[in-house]
Amino acid sequence: xxxxxxxxxxxxxxxxxxxxxxxxxxxxxxxxxxxxxxxxxxxxxxxxxxxxxxxxxxxxxxxxxxxxxxxxxxxxxxxxxxxxxxxxxxxxxxxxxxxxxxxxxxxxxxxxxxxxxxxxxxxxxxxxxxxxxxxxxxxxxxxxxxxxxxxxxxxxxxxxxxxxxxxxxxxxxxxxxxxxxxxxxxxxxxxxxxxxxxxxxxx
Numbered sequence: 417x418x419x420x421x422x423x424x425x426x427x428x429x430x431x432x433x434x435x436x437x438x439x440x441x442x443x444x445x446x447x448x449x450x451x452x453x454x455x456x457x458x459x460x461x462x463x464x465x466x467x468x469x470x471x472x473x474x475x476x477x478x479x480x481x482x483x484x485x486x487x488x489x490x491x492x493x494x495x496x497x498x499x500x501x502x503x504x505x506x507x508x509x510x511x512x513x514x515x516x517x518x519x520x521x522x523x524x525x526x527x528x529x530x531x532x533x534x535x536x537x538x539x540x541x542x543x544x545x546x547x548x549x550x551x552x553x554x555x556x557x558x559x560x561x562x563x564x565x566x567x568x569x570x571x572x573x574x575x576x577x578x579x580x581x582x583x584x585x586x587x588x589x590x591x592x593x594x595x596x597x598x599x600x601x602x603x604x605x606x607x608x609x610x611x612x613x614x615x616x617x618x619x
Contacts, residue, residue: 425477464577478558512548573600
């Protein structure tokens with residue numbers, strides 16, 4: 417499976433002010449509100465968001481993704497690797513010989529479950545994917561376009577993690593998740609099945 421993020425959260429949606437206030441409260445020192453410092457804080461926030469999303473499978477700020485599979489994992493229903501999914505924009509089947517066919521909405525439906533969204537067939541099974549072909553799903557996922565839309569515990573986890581990255585520049589490369597952050601995101605974590613069928617492998 418390949419999963420590509422096609423859009424990124426706009427800089428204006430990042431809680432730079434909230435992170436600056438958190439750092440000031442923790443240190444007692446004011447963090448300069450200049451362009452260079454804001455860019456640095458935004459970078460730490462993006463890193464923290466990516467970490468929290470990777471650990472939970474939840475997309476915090478709305479954006480578009482493209483998932484490509486060698487084949488459906490199960491023709492009775494294909495789980496999506498991220499949640500919450502707002503909409504599936506298109507599904508395309510490539511026959512491996514240069515012909516790409518877009519599946520009309522009459523062939524499938526989205527079940528937008530908060531934990532495991534899934535694409536179900538409109539009929540009995542999802543359409544056949546040729547052996548040398550692939551299927552691509554373009555979808556939009558996220559809690560919302562604004563930081564206020566992010567659940568409070570996940571938002572706080574991002575702020576705490578970004579503050580740790582800021583205060584200890586070597587911390588960003590650490591594999592250890594701080595206990596407080598891990599506790600905040602625990603209820604959002606899930607075991608995710610991402611790949612296509614085992615017989616076709618992953619790429």
